[in-house]
Amino acid sequence: MKKFFKSKKASIISLLLILCLVFSTLVFASQDSNKQSNKVKNVILMIPDGMTIAHTTLARWYQGGEPLSMDEIACGLVRTYSANNPITDSAPAATAYATGYKTQNRYLSIYPEIASMPGVGQVEEKDFFKPIVTILEAAKKFGKSTGLVVTCQFPHATPAAFAAHTDNRNDYESIAEQMVYNQVDVVLGGGWKYIDKNQRKDKEDLVQYLRDNGFVVTTKWEDLKNESPRKVWGLFAQDAMHYEFDRNGTDKPSLAEMTQKALQILSKNKNGFFLMVEGSEIDWASHANDPVGVVSEVLAFDKAVKVALDFAKSRDDTAVIIAPDHNNGGMTLGNYSAQVDSVLLNDFLKYIKKAKRTGSGIEDLLGNNRTDENIKKIVSQYYGVDNLTQDEIDAIKKAPAGRLNYVLGPIISKRSYIGWTTNEHTGEDVVLYAYHPNGYVPHGVIDNTEVCDYIADILGIDLGSFNENSYISNVDLEEKGYNVTIDTSNPNNIQLVISSKGKTYIVPQNKNAVIEGNKQYTLKYVSAYITSAKRFFVSSEIEEILK
Structure with a gap:
């Protein structure tokens, strides 16, 4: 009897061990399966440069309160500070998204020398200024196609951070050359003069280099409308492209059209792709405190978001992440003149709704004819403002070339009860938006470097391994x-x-x-x-x- 009891006890223990082993196997298999289900083949990262909650609120009211395409996927907040400052500029902000590392202001995808903000680790002195491999560069080495779609000049800070490495974000010629030799598969936006040998200081023929390496290189949207080459650089302006409101009636593509074309081309790669799309000039309108420009560019960006989401939702292998790089302008709906109950919705919108051009577009229309009468005529016709003061007229006359929106923006803002605190960036958190086919998205408050970590995770790319002895x-x-x-x-x-x-x-x-x-x-x-x-x-x- 005693022997039987021992034997029975041993059998029970053995059975329990087997059950535990089976359960553990099932749990780990389930975890592995879930982990595998989080992987995607394609990532579309969209950066509305300088966009704040005030920007999206104004754009939503402009279109009658209808939701923006991005509204449905809002999921958290992003902290934006750089390695050395609570207020980041676009270079380190984009570097964080591109590399998963913070760097200092003005630096593009290189390790910082100064890391003075709390929680930012200091690299060894031997690694100061060392280039950091970006998610775009790693994706390319991983066999994926890569793309950059912008409305600014392509060597500007945000796109540059994904395909160049420098301590000077304004060195456009060097940045352009690095981006060309990085052979990004699809680049659409502005900045022709930076690859044109006749306009470059070093006379490098970057156009010919691209063509020799199988790229279609063009300045004409017509060349791409009905064509989908596997590799293309389409640069549709000498420098930056026009704001959306000022583009109407031209033969230049919108951000949404360029995004659609990029997706059409990049999706041919069976290994997938990484695409970064920037709403570049939301930031520029904010620097100028120009609410018309803000509405123009937020809505143009949101149309590109719809294109990206429609693409992603039509398949099961694509994630979309939308993350502003920082705030800009300290914009508010309501200023010192606005009292609760005293300002109605139409008071915010009446002049912005009448606007047919941004401040930059008005400058083009005025040209050199800045007489009192022509200024009043143009501003009345394109903004519906018939009560310019003499001081405002004089300020418009004196505005330096390329800066008239810095005068007209505040004129419209004041009449629209829209406040601004600065012409520069500010340091608050920004809204994070994300779509994943299986709902695997970040939540809560995360650091900007974690956006890159998330992208690398869902693409199955060990970005750290690319940086070991690179x-x-x-x-x-x-x-x-x-x-x-x-x-x-x-x-x-x-x-x-x-x-x-x-x-x-x-x-x-x-x-x-x-x-x-x-x-x-x-x-x-x-x-x-x-x-x-x-x-x-x-x-x-x-x-x-x-x-």
Whole structure:
């Protein structure tokens, strides 16, 4: 009996162990299955530059209170501070979205030298200024197609952060060259002059380089309307494109049309794609305190959101993330003149609804004819304002070229009870929006770096592995015993010169090339010369070439 009891007890224990093992297997299998179901093939990241809740509220009222396309997927808030400041500029804000790391103001996708904000880790001194591989660059190495769609000039801060590395966000020519050599598959927006050899200081023929590498390069939307080449750069303005309200009647595409075309092209890749779409000029209208420009660009962006969401909802492999990079202007619906119950909805909208052009569009219409009578005529015809003061007329006369919206914006704002606190960025959190086919989206308050972490997670990309030993500097090469100099004799074409085993290797800045005599090698990543640090960074596999 005792023996039987022991045997029975052992059997029960064995059975329990088996049940636990089966249960654990099922749990882990379920977890693995859920984890796998969170993966997507395509990600569309949309950045409404400088957009705040006040912006979306005004745009919603402008269209009669109807919801915006993005409203249904609002899910949280994003903290926007940079590595060294509670108020970020667009370069480090976009860097956080592109790399998952904070950097300091004016820097694009390089590690910061200064990390003074709470919770921001300081990198080792040897890594100061080192380029950080972006989610776009990693997606490309992962076999995915990549795209950038903007209304600004393409080397501007936000798009640049995804395909370039520099300590100077305003060095458009170097940034443009890096972006070209990064071979982003689809680039649509403005900025032709930055690839045109006749307008570049270094006379580099970047147009020909793209064409030699299989890209269609055009300035005409007509060339793309009915065509879908696999790789294309369509740049439809010398510099930035027009605001949406000012684009009407032109042959230039809208942000929504460019987004549609990019999706049509990128979705041909069976491995999927990463696409960044920026509503670039929401930010610019906010800098000018121009509520007409704000409405113009928020609604144009929201139409692009609809295109993206329609695409994503028509399939089960695409996520859409919408995240402003920062606030701008301190815009409010209500100013010091507005009292509760004293201002009706029409008081906010009557002049904005009458507006047919933004402040920039009015400047184009006025041209050099800034007489009192012409100013009153144009402002009345396109804004419905018939009571300009003499001070306002004089201010319009004196507005510098390209800055008339900074005068007209406040004129309309004052009459519309819209307040502004600044012409610059502000530091509050921004609204996060996200769509995932299986509902796997971030919630609550997250850091801007976590947006990139989320994108990498759902794409199944280990972004950290791409950054392990990705770049090596001239200092590192010297410590390894190579004879290294930085040739700055031509400031428009700085080169790293390396001597090894009787051979001389030339590494031009902003390219992914190494030249040794008649031989040319292609590197994984573009090289970058960091001017403020006088350090040259090159893709680390150069060491295999030097051996």
